[in-house]
Amino acid sequence: MRISTKSIYENATTQLNTLQSNMARTQTQLATNRRMLTAADDPIASARALEVTQSQALNTQYATNRANANSSLALVEGALSDGGNLLMDVQTLVVQAGNGALSKADRNMIATEIEARMHDLLGVANTSDGTGGYLFSGYRGATIPFVQTDSGAAYQGDQGQRKLQVGSSRAIAISDSGSAIFENNRTGNGSFQTVMVDGNGGAAVASSGSVADATKLTGHNYTLEFKVAGTPAVTTYSVVDASTSPASAVLTDQPYESGKQIAFDGASFVITGQPAQGDKFEVKPSEKESVFTTMTNLVDALRNYTDDAAGRATLSNKLNTASEGLKSSLDNILTVRASVGSRMKELDYLEDSGSDLGIQYSATLSKLQDLDIVKAISQYATQQTTLEAAQKSFKTMSGLSLFNYIG
Secondary structure, eight states, X not given: OOOOHHHHHHHHHHHHHHHHHHHXXXXXXXXXXXXXXXXXXXXXXXXXXXXXXXXXXXXXXXHHHHHHHHHHHHHHHHHHHHHHHHHHHHHHHHHHHTOTTOOHHHHHHHHHHHHHHHHHHHHHHTOBOSSSSBTTSTTOTTSOSEEEETTEEEEOSOSOOOEEEEEXXXXXXXXXXXXXXXXXXXXXTSSEEEEEOTTOOSOOEEOOOEESOGGGOOOOOEEEEEEEETTTTEEEEEEEETTSSSOEEEEEEEEOOTTOEEEETTEEEEEESOOOTTOEEEEEEOOEEOXXXXXXXXXXHHHTOOSSHHHHHHHHHHHHHHHHHHHHHHHHHHHHHHHHHHHHHHHHHHHHHHHHHHHHHHHHXXXXXXXXXXXXXXXXXXXXXXXXXXXXXXXXXXXXXXGGGOO
């Protein structure tokens, strides 16, 4: 069979090109440490690798979000810590203001110091998040949360909590509403409050009281009024339910004894000191009050103090009311701070889980994409030897010619 010179050259060229192409492909695999250079190399593995790569990118973004969330929560926790310390300082000043040996000037100085603490607390409530927004303004991040007013401070934000996606199925709150922190404070003992009516002329002081029977609490407003009559003077008190129409009597002309428990409709409290004719106390459900209102009322009480029996009783009642409000405010801040701490701890757990997941994704991608180096080097060496042999044989065959033998 005769083979034309053209066929020999074409076949040899095709084979050499194929061998060179295979060798170049192996060299590229070694350079990139990738088994698959195109999806055609392994369609199923390529599709799986794409899915894993996308999941790995999401996991990386979640890790970035967790770092950002941790930073934001650290700012919130730091601000709440400062706020708690300020409230504890004010509580100490309230105890100091109750010292009967202090003069009006001394109490004015304490009032000035409490006012300064209130301004400091207002600064804490208006803490910036470091990116041009505010920590405690809810969704209205660019709006300053609190603006000072004559009665304390007015909240300008909303009730929202900004959240960040930190996992495939977990979005975590990275802020808290300033209203929930600084305005969500229950007056009195949390269930009801005993408040002196302005204008009392006696020396009676009421305690915050406690709930004697929660099932009997009505949530109504009551008025307790004292009567002083007779010789020698006998003091009695009556209690009416002011929430009914007309007001209905609950207790009538009960003998008053300083320090003796007064109880009705599930509420229980104590009044000490000697009341005057017509003195009144209100017993009403606890309400939400801003800590700035509490501190403003406290400052006013100290500055308006009068050094007589009625003035001292009025101050004692208002100091008790302020102390209850400050305790509620501090408890509320500590509760929110505990919530922030639990979120930061959850982020730590999610970070550990995300790190483990990232390792799993990397291992899966390695199995799908990475090259068997030993096998590839061996294959490269074989391809190189084959190509060299093919080149030498082609050189020899291309040199065959009948003219070499005609002489």
